Amino acid sequence: MTSPLEQKKIKIAGPSVVTANRTWDGIVVYRTAAKSWSADLSEAAIVRNSDEAKTLLAESVADDVGAIGPYIAPVQVGADGKIEPGNLREQIRRTGVTIGQPVQV
């Protein structure tokens, strides 16, 4: 995972979100426009240029009690505004493992 510090140098190539893991239980969360965290990707704040991304990331890093390990992740935004993960890693983080788990949840 790229650290937030390194990511400050990264220029984003398309729509992106800030994602992290919630501190108390570790679940995947996304930074929202309301300066909060949500487990629902559809509620994530979308950034479209480096300055926006840096600002959202800085705000997320500052909320250290809410979530840990924030980083910028690519997403795809459909014509209808639906947000989908931008790569396999983020797809797995959103929908869970691609294999059957030994015990069904």
Added chain:
Amino acid sequence: MYAYDEIDRTLVNERVSEFRDQVKRRLSGELTEDEFKILRLQNGVYLQLHAYMFRVAIPYGTLASNQLRALAHVARKYDRGYGHFTTRQNIQFNWIKLAELPDALADLAEVGIHAMQTSGNNMRNVTSDQWAGVAPGEIEDPRIWSELIRQHTTLHPEFSFLPRKFKIAITASDHDRAAIKIHDIGLRLIKNEKGETGFEVLVGGGLGRTPFIGKTIKHFVHGRDILSYIEAILRVYNQYGRRDNIYKARIKILVHELGIEKFSREVEEEWQHIRNSSLQIDDEVVEDIRSRFAYPSYEKLPHMPDELRQAAADSDFEAWRKNSVAPHKVQGYSIVTISLKPIGAPPGDATAEQMDALADLADRYSFGEIRVGHEQNLALPHVAKRDLPALWKALDKLGLATPNVNLITDIIACPGLDYCSLANARSIPIAQELTRRFANHELANLIGRLHINISGCINACGHHHVGHIGILGVEKNGEEVYQITIGGRADESAALGNLIGPGVKFDEVADVVEDIVEAYLALRERPEELFMDTVKRLGVEPFKERVYATR
């Protein structure tokens, strides 16, 4: 089984209280994640893709039945009902909540289990042969020495902030089941000409980004000197190991850059300062540890009981017996390996129900003892041969009697991109597909011994470098791509595999492995010639030709 003394119990309990306080301070915001991270890592708590991951140590791979039940309890109460046995005699839980971790640790502490030093830049769980103490021909039980090293290095201040993690493995048999040559320090227990116990010491083995096979640094270190010698190695490493570059921080890089001769001179010089110090081990210390290992009171039993003779008529039982049952040092008993590699399942996973049931079977058939091997399988180390048919039936009901130990479907695989935050590609689905392709037991038997190892990134937790067939997942242009090596091995003749050619896509991996296996079956001179023998005789080329002829 080793019985903890009061010092151990106090240490484990104090550690739980300390971590409970640290978690409380973290959740209140008193500690930042930067401050807390090193503390959680020292207690085996990682952050993975979906959640925290909790790694629990199983020192030298020995578990009592009540400890296995405690692991089942943690899986059920705090996780999602299963655990994953790793390649270093640990178990990992993938869905733990930080807020509940202190309670989970407290529950484990009640049976003497902990997670100290299962991550972080310190001395990790000391691993050993899962057949320790029961293997025929073993020089002596390596767990006594593993325990000695565990006691000395646990929370040792000088080893708590090493340049990088540090792993020790010990074997005492000719056949190395502990993979000592791919450890930072590998110890092979031997006797000198006077019959005294000591060790051949290897150093600088390891996989990951820059793999090396360990080199012998000293052919014989007397048992009484082993702590001082290990300490000398660690001091040299602590002084010269690189802290500026995580990728060059392991001792293998230092040994490689200095050369084994110069490195050993440095160690020798350091050792002379400390070998006659309090680190010299009295016989009484060793005997005290030995006395705390309880060995079963074996019965005098026949070599071939009637129960076994009668069960031999059942071909399914015989297939399992031939595959999973190994000779024991005591007549009338066997070592039973329990495959955690059912066809189509993630390698190394066990459900809470399976763990509970296995604990019951261990009580009934194996003096309450279970072992964990680096191949991600379990073992019952003391099974009377007369009980084998009944045990097999019970294991079969649990889905734990797949007769594939050491065969092509006995795959070692890391969690990969399905769980791991470091991974670039998935490992488990590849393993699952391969087990389906080679599910036919006759085919797997025809192929014979063949180890496949799969890693989802260059960190090599699936030990792909030393797989007879190694599969490494990488990411290329946003896609999972897999590099295939052949010819690696992790035993006493440890070797790194050779790349056969360009990487292949996710969907092609199983086809490629099938091509390699078909090539082997066509090329071997006789059925007894194992895959590794054919690779040794012919090299990579014929396999490469076969794989890439149509790709």
